[in-house]
Amino acid sequence: MTSDQFRAYGKELIDWIADYWDGVDERPILPAVSPGQIRSMLPANAPETGETFDEIISDLDRIVMPGLTHWQSPGWFAYFPANASFPSILGELVSAGLGQQGMLWATSPATTEVESHVLDWLVDLLGLPTHWKTTDRGGGVIQMSASDSTHTALVVARQRSTAPASSLVAYTSSQAHSSVEKGARVAGFEHIRLVDVDSTFAMDVETLERVITADVAAGLTPAFVCSAVGTTGTTAIDDTRRIGEIARRHDMWHHVDAAYAGSAMICEEFRRYQPGLDLADSYTFNPHKWMFTNFDCSVFYVSDRKPLIETLSILPPYLQNAATDSGAVVDYRDWHVPLGRRFRALKLWFVLRHYGAEGIRSIIRKHVALARDLEGRIVSHPSLELVAPTPFALVSFAHTGGDDRTNELAGAINRTGHSYVTPSRIGDRAFIRVSIGQTHTEAEHVERLWATIAAYA
Amino acid sequence: MTSDQFRAYGKELIDWIADYWDGVDERPILPAVSPGQIRSMLPANAPETGETFDEIISDLDRIVMPGLTHWQSPGWFAYFPANASFPSILGELVSAGLGQQGMLWATSPATTEVESHVLDWLVDLLGLPTHWKTTDRGGGVIQMSASDSTHTALVVARQRSTAPASSLVAYTSSQAHSSVEKGARVAGFEHIRLVDVDSTFAMDVETLERVITADVAAGLTPAFVCSAVGTTGTTAIDDTRRIGEIARRHDMWHHVDAAYAGSAMICEEFRRYQPGLDLADSYTFNPHKWMFTNFDCSVFYVSDRKPLIETLSILPPYLQNAATDSGAVVDYRDWHVPLGRRFRALKLWFVLRHYGAEGIRSIIRKHVALARDLEGRIVSHPSLELVAPTPFALVSFAHTGGDDRTNELAGAINRTGHSYVTPSRIGDRAFIRVSIGQTHTEAEHVERLWATIAAYA
Numbered sequence: 001m002t003s004d005q006f007r008a009y010g011k012e013l014i015d016w017i018a019d020y021w022d023g024v025d026e027r028p029i030l031p032a033v034s035p036g037q038i039r040s041m042l043p044a045n046a047p048e049t050g051e052t053f054d055e056i057i058s059d060l061d062r063i064v065m066p067g068l069t070h071w072q073s074p075g076w077f078a079y080f081p082a083n084a085s086f087p088s089i090l091g092e093l094v095s096a097g098l099g100q101q102g103m104l105w106a107t108s109p110a111t112t113e114v115e116s117h118v119l120d121w122l123v124d125l126l127g128l129p130t131h132w133k134t135t136d137r138g139g140g141v142i143q144m145s146a147s148d149s150t151h152t153a154l155v156v157a158r159q160r161s162t163a164p165a166s167s168l169v170a171y172t173s174s175q176a177h178s179s180v181e182k183g184a185r186v187a188g189f190e191h192i193r194l195v196d197v198d199s200t201f202a203m204d205v206e207t208l209e210r211v212i213t214a215d216v217a218a219g220l221t222p223a224f225v226c227s228a229v230g231t232t233g234t235t236a237i238d239d240t241r242r243i244g245e246i247a248r249r250h251d252m253w254h255h256v257d258a259a260y261a262g263s264a265m266i267c268e269e270f271r272r273y274q275p276g277l278d279l280a281d282s283y284t285f286n287p288h289k290w291m292f293t294n295f296d297c298s299v300f301y302v303s304d305r306k307p308l309i310e311t312l313s314i315l316p317p318y319l320q321n322a323a324t325d326s327g328a329v330v331d332y333r334d335w336h337v338p339l340g341r342r343f344r345a346l347k348l349w350f351v352l353r354h355y356g357a358e359g360i361r362s363i364i365r366k367h368v369a370l371a372r373d374l375e376g377r378i379v380s381h382p383s384l385e386l387v388a389p390t391p392f393a394l395v396s397f398a399h400t401g402g403d404d405r406t407n408e409l410a411g412a413i414n415r416t417g418h419s420y421v422t423p424s425r426i427g428d429r430a431f432i433r434v435s436i437g438q439t440h441t442e443a444e445h446v447e448r449l450w451a452t453i454a455a456y457a
Numbered sequence: 458m459t460s461d462q463f464r465a466y467g468k469e470l471i472d473w474i475a476d477y478w479d480g481v482d483e484r485p486i487l488p489a490v491s492p493g494q495i496r497s498m499l500p501a502n503a504p505e506t507g508e509t510f511d512e513i514i515s516d517l518d519r520i521v522m523p524g525l526t527h528w529q530s531p532g533w534f535a536y537f538p539a540n541a542s543f544p545s546i547l548g549e550l551v552s553a554g555l556g557q558q559g560m561l562w563a564t565s566p567a568t569t570e571v572e573s574h575v576l577d578w579l580v581d582l583l584g585l586p587t588h589w590k591t592t593d594r595g596g597g598v599i600q601m602s603a604s605d606s607t608h609t610a611l612v613v614a615r616q617r618s619t620a621p622a623s624s625l626v627a628y629t630s631s632q633a634h635s636s637v638e639k640g641a642r643v644a645g646f647e648h649i650r651l652v653d654v655d656s657t658f659a660m661d662v663e664t665l666e667r668v669i670t671a672d673v674a675a676g677l678t679p680a681f682v683c684s685a686v687g688t689t690g691t692t693a694i695d696d697t698r699r700i701g702e703i704a705r706r707h708d709m710w711h712h713v714d715a716a717y718a719g720s721a722m723i724c725e726e727f728r729r730y731q732p733g734l735d736l737a738d739s740y741t742f743n744p745h746k747w748m749f750t751n752f753d754c755s756v757f758y759v760s761d762r763k764p765l766i767e768t769l770s771i772l773p774p775y776l777q778n779a780a781t782d783s784g785a786v787v788d789y790r791d792w793h794v795p796l797g798r799r800f801r802a803l804k805l806w807f808v809l810r811h812y813g814a815e816g817i818r819s820i821i822r823k824h825v826a827l828a829r830d831l832e833g834r835i836v837s838h839p840s841l842e843l844v845a846p847t848p849f850a851l852v853s854f855a856h857t858g859g860d861d862r863t864n865e866l867a868g869a870i871n872r873t874g875h876s877y878v879t880p881s882r883i884g885d886r887a888f889i890r891v892s893i894g895q896t897h898t899e900a901e902h903v904e905r906l907w908a909t910i911a912a913y914a
Contacts, residue, residue, distance in 0.1 A: 001811060003475040006543040010475070013547055014467035017554030018460040031566055035785040038570035046578040050813035053544070060551065064803075067567030072556040079564070079775065082797065084556035086463040087510070090470055092553035094517065096751050097474030099529040099541035107536070109488055110524025113495035121503040144601055145795035155643050165645055166623060178773040179796055186612050186769070186794055188622055188645030232775060288797070294553050295799045312643070316635040317882040318536065318689060318890065328492040337643055337794075338602035339636055340539065340745070342752045346521075354458065356507035425774040433775065 001053070009053045016057065017089065021072065025445075028417030029070045038067040074440045075419040077449065080232070080260045080394075081437035084294035087354035091347025092294055100343045105329035106321045108343065112330055115142060115345035118352065119299060125357055126265040126285075129278050132301045134330060139305045141335040142297055142344045146259035149284035149300035151183035152308070152336055154224055156282075157253035158187055159311040163221035166190050171211065172226040173203035175233050175426075177257060180226045191220055201236035201388055201426065203227070205243065212250060222250045229274045230261030233426050234388035234396040234433075237261075237273045244279025256283040259298070261392050263290035264368070267361050273391060278303075290367075290393075290437050291360065293351050297344055300336075309334045367393040367436045370446045374434060377450060383457040387431040395434040396426075399457060403430035412456045419449040458510070466510045473514065474546065478529065482902075485874030486527045495524040531897045532876040534906065537689070537717045537851075538894035541751035544811035548804025549751055557800045562786035563778045565800065569787055572599055572802035575809065576756060582814055583722040583742075586735050589758045591787060596762045598792040599754055599801045603716035606741035606757035608640035609765070609793055611681055613739075614710035615644055616768040620678035623647050628668065629683040630660035632690050632883075634714060637683045648677055658693035658845055658883065660684070662700060669707060679707045686731045687718030690883055691845035691853040691890075694718075694730045701736025713740045716755070718849050720747035721825070724818050730848060735760075747824075747850075747894050748817065750808050754801055757793075766791045824850040824893045827903045831891060834907060840914040844888040852891040853883075856914060860887035869913045876906040 001009070041063045071082050102111030119140030120133040132138035143149045154170060161168055169191040170184040176194070184192045193211050198204045212222050225247050227238040240256055247254035256274065262285020264270040277283065283301045287293040302308050313334040315324070323329045333339050355363070371393040378384045378397045383405075388396040399405035410423035410432050422433040436446065458466070498520045528539050559568030576597030577590040589595035600606045611627060618625055626648040627641040633651070641649045650668050655661045669679050682704050684695040697713055704711035713731065719742020721727040734740065740758045744750040759765050770791040772781070780786045790796050812820070828850040835841045835854045840862075845853040856862035867880035867889050879890040893903065 001543040003479050003543070006478075006547070007471055007475045009543075009547060010471035010550070011468045013550055013554075014464055014471060017551065018464045018467070020554065021463075022460050033566050035562065035566075035780060035783070036570070038567050039574045042571070042574045046575075046582055046809045047813045048815055050816045051810045053547075053811065056544075056807055056810050064555075064567045064571065067565070067570060068555060068557060069563070069565045071558055071565075079558075082556060082558040084553065086458040086460070086466075087513075089550070089553045089556075090463070090466060090510075093467070093470055093546070093550045094474065096541065096546045096549035097470075097477065098521075098525060099539060099546075099751055100525060101528055101536075101539040101752055105492065106526070108524070108526045108528075109490050109492075110495050110521045113493070113524060114499070114521065117496045117499045118503075125503055145797045147795045147797075151794050158645065159642075164623065165647075166621065178771045178776070182769065182771045183794070185616075185771075187643075188615065190622075232773070294556055295558055295797055296795075312639065314635045314639045314642075316689070318879055319635070323492060326492070337608050337640070338604045338753075340602045340604075340752055350513055352503045353508045353513050354510065356504045358505055359507045422775055 005053070012057065024070055024073050025075065027070050027073065029073050029075060029420040030414065031067050031069060033067050038063060072438060074438050074442065074445045075448065076438045077434045077436060078420045078422045080289050080435050082288055082295050083290060083292055083437055083439045085292035085351060085439045087350040088293045088347045091350035095343040095346045098343060102341050102343060103333040103339050104319060104321065104324060104331045106323045111343040111345070112332060114349055116330055118345050118349050121352065122299065126262065127268065127271050128283065128301065129303065132303055137305065138301060138303045139330070140299050140301045141332055143300050143336050144296040145298050146257060146284045146286050147179035147183060148336065149298050150179050150226065150255060150257060151186055152300060153253060153255040153282040154183045154187040154189065156307050156311045157224035160253070160307050161221060161223045167219065167221045168223040169193060169215050169220050170224040171195055171208060171222065173197050173228060173238060175201045175231040175236055176226055176228050177232045177259065180257065197236065201231060201234050203238040203243065205239055208243065209246060212246070222252045224253045224255065226255045226257055229256060229258035230392055233424060235261060235392050235394045236388065237391060240274050241276025241279065244276045248279055253281045254279060256280045258283065258285045260286065260289050263287060264364050264392055266357060267364055287348055290364065291351065292355065292439050293348050297348055312336065367441065370443060371395050371436045374446055374450065381457055387426060387429065393436040396431050398429060398431040406430040406432060409453065409456050413449065413452050416452050419452060462510070469514065481527055481530050482532065484527050484530065486530050486532060486877040487871065488524050488526060490524050495520060529895060531895050531899065531902045532905065533895045534891045534893060535877045535879045537746050537892050539745055539752050540747060540749055540894055540896045542749035542808060542896045544807040545750045545804045548807035552800040552803045555800060559798050559800060560790040560796050561776060561778065561781060561788045563780045568800040568802070569789060571806055573787055575802050575806050578809065579756065583719065584725065584728045585740070585758065586760065589760055594762065595758060595760045596787065597756050597758045598789055600757050600793050601753040601755060603714060603741045603743055603755050604636035604640060605793065606755050607636050607683065607712060607714060608643055609757060610710060610712040610739040611640045611644040611646065613764050613768045614681035615646070617710070617764050618678060618680045624676065624678045625680040626650060626672050626677050627681040628652055628665060628679065630654050630685060630695060632658045632688040632693055633683055633685050634689045634716065637714065654693065658688060658691050660695040660700065662696055665700065666703060669703070679709045681710045681712065683712045683714055686713060686715040687849055690881060692718060692849050692851045693845065694848060697731050698733025698736065701733045705736055710738045711736060713737045715740065715742045717743065717746050720744060721821050721849055723814060724821055744805055747821065748808065749812065749896050750805050754805055769793065824898065827900060828852050828893045831903055831907065838914055844883060844886065850893040853888050855886060855888040863887040863889060866910065866913050870906065870909050873909050876909060
């Protein structure tokens with residue numbers, strides 16, 4: 001492909017994407033495909049000779065589009081959002097176009113320095129402890145997902161402990177994201193405690209203390225505890241301060257998982273949900289969830305980068321260079337499992353500059369206000385009830401008529417095509433998660449959802 | 458940003474990227490910046506109110522460009538390539554534009570099915586064992602990097618062993634990529650053996666057997682061995698068949714790291730370098746190195762997906778769904794550490810279709826021919842000598858005058874700005890790595906490099 005062809009096809013695809021976003025609200029969110037149907041449209045073998053790009057683009061409509069679940073629909077209320085935005089898409093485009101590989105500072109100084117700088121910006125924007133900045137003793141790094149961030153924290157916790165690995169224990173609540181249990185298993189923890197929760201689905205701190213005491217008495221070594229600020233089930237909020245204090249007392253690594261809710265901390269009124277962060281050793285949040293930055297962009301902060309780098313640094317001869325030797329640079333290869341890395345900070349930089357802090361705050365506050373409004377309607381409705389509080393923009397509710405009615409209601413919503421929610425369970429009970437957070441979700445989209453809910457209920 | 462603004466700025470950036478590629482050969486490959494210089498051009502705080510996109514684009518030239526190391530220059534001979542191409546950039550653009558999150562089949566059937574299908578295509582294209590296909594008992598998945606793929610293999614090897622984790626041993630050669638040692642450390646292996654190499658820098662298989670015997674005698678359990686097809690230092694080639702036989706004998710997981718060289722297997726003549734793959738349990742290669750697909754795109758194959766999924770599967774209530782329950786679909790969340798994942802197969806699909814198998818073969822063969830030609834000139838030159846064979850497109854050579862002369866020569870090449878090589882060491886000796894593999898590298902670029910080498914030597 002010549003650069004002139006790239007110009008032509010690139011512009012055609014920019015229009016194709018703009019058309020997609022212009023029309024995404026008209027598409028049924030769930031694709032009507034069965035397993036194998038997309039594959040059945042693909043030829044059995046790769047082409048021997050090259051095809052025209054016109055054919056490739058036309059297959060986007062013919063083959064790909066019917067198999068998409070439309071995460072960017074403004075009627076997307078499922079899971080947590082994976083929200084993207086136009087400035088973010090353009091950041092990803094430029095990143096691909098520049099083809100940088102920032103494993104070392106020396107292999108792309110701008111990739112490293114823009115990332116360090118933008119993540120330091122976010123420390124201030126989110127009101128995080130200032131010593132988490134790369135200019136201080138901590139630092140941030142972009143990972144692929146919160147699962148990677150949490151797994152990394154677990155590995156550091158394991159490595160810094162002097163006790164045998166087989167005696168180490170990791171703690172989190174029974175409502176924590178599955179990535180904590182998975183990460184602990186991947187990191188080789190043989191003892192993982194899913195601590196009971198209280199009536200708000202937050203970790204029961206007394207139970208945590210009891211379990212730790214029993215483990216210590218049994219000769220085990222508490223090594224890691226994860227607090228959730230906004231669980232995946234219902235956005236329950238663990239007591240980060242008390243858990244941090246317990247972690248200090250037992251010399252455990254305290255990791256805070258704010259994958260979803262972390263973005264909301266750009267608004268000061270939400271920061272009371274994560275007190276005592278000075279007692280956290282690491283923290284993760286995903287701009288690719290609720291900060292309009294397309295997947296993948298998970299931020300991982302450490303309060304002290306030394307144990308992280310000691311755990312992950314290996315320097316073979318082909319990576320040695322003067323800048324690294326000087327100690328004056330950040331080499332992000334030592335901050336995560338992968339070696340290579342692309343220029344992901346570009347899209348975050350584009351988003352922060354395009355919206356400005358004020359622009360981001362106003363969209364997040366709008367989503368939260370829409371959620372509170374929906375919460376109010378549910379509370380007032382005789383056949384509906386909340387199953388959990390709504391601190392952010394996730395509304396968790398059920399039909400008072402029992403699980404079957406709740407599941408039928410979820411099915412009715414999802415069959416509309418215009419709205420999509422996640423049916424889930426907490427304890428023994430079915431409930432519906434309505435997560436409001438797609439970049440372009442407005443009051444009208446929540447009204448449309450409510451009309452369906454009210455009609456059924 | 459409205460969709461009209463996205464159209465306008467998107468097209469402007471398409472042109473900006475095309476201009477960059479048109480002119481990249483004129484830019485000095487290494488940036489003339491010192492640590493902190495890029496950051497010093499960025500404001501201390503994120504903007505409170507949004508900025509115009511014109512400002513953002515102009516800062517790409519003002520702030521970002523001076524800090525780039527130009528991996529996409531045709532004079533790039535450093536490390537291994539991280540080669541991109543126009544069709545791949547467009548694939549990444551579309552992926553970002555669609556904002557898919559393919560953690561489950563149900564959350565984006567096309568993301569999953571295109572990926573499974575294209576990786577099955579590659580099994581045939583590369584002549585890999587057909588049972589590695591997802592339609593058979595194995596399967597492929599795109600990971601971020603070979604480090605992630607190798608780490609995943611190590612975790613599966615650890616989990617499938619019934620011996621205590623503290624007794625497990627991982628083996629690889631002293632010339633294996635650092636990701637094997639790092640991955641083993643991250644996965645909690647307490648015993649990692651870097652086996653000595655022979656005169657071609659391939660693993661000495663007799664030594665491997667001796668070390669295993671000694672470990673078993675000491676009560677340890679051999680659990681994992683990694684063969685390299687193309688080491689990072691000099692593209693040395695381990696004996697995959699013999700190592701596979703040893704792995705079978707000791708019930709070890711046999712992982713093959715062909716991160717760089719795997720792409721070359723699209724040409725039948727290179728397949729003799731990886732015999733006995735039927736004895737491999739997993740395999741990784743990076744289309745983001747030498748298959749014109751921009752970072753990140755590392756392919757990880759397993760010969761049997763069952764132990765992989767058993768190791769990594771966790772199914773919380775909010776991820777339960779009918780398609781998963783049916784067992785008829787692939788849920789890639791169970792194939793790696795991260796949960797979320799973007800539509801990375803699009804760019805690989807675009808590349809395979811745009812070039813066709815024949816187009817990819819012809820570029821790889823051209824790179825190899827250029828390397829062989831350079832190798833011939835080095836062999837014929839009185840002051841230069843090879844330090845290792847050239848099975849693919851990496852030429853490893855030194856000045857006969859000793860390390861100082863070799864390092865001076867590397868410095869002279871890198872100061873030209875038009876060519877960039879990696880000075881490295883093997884054993885006690887300095888040498889120069891010339892890796893020919895950027896998408897647009899032609900004979901003229903190698904001629905220009907040779908002129909510098911010849912002038913110095």
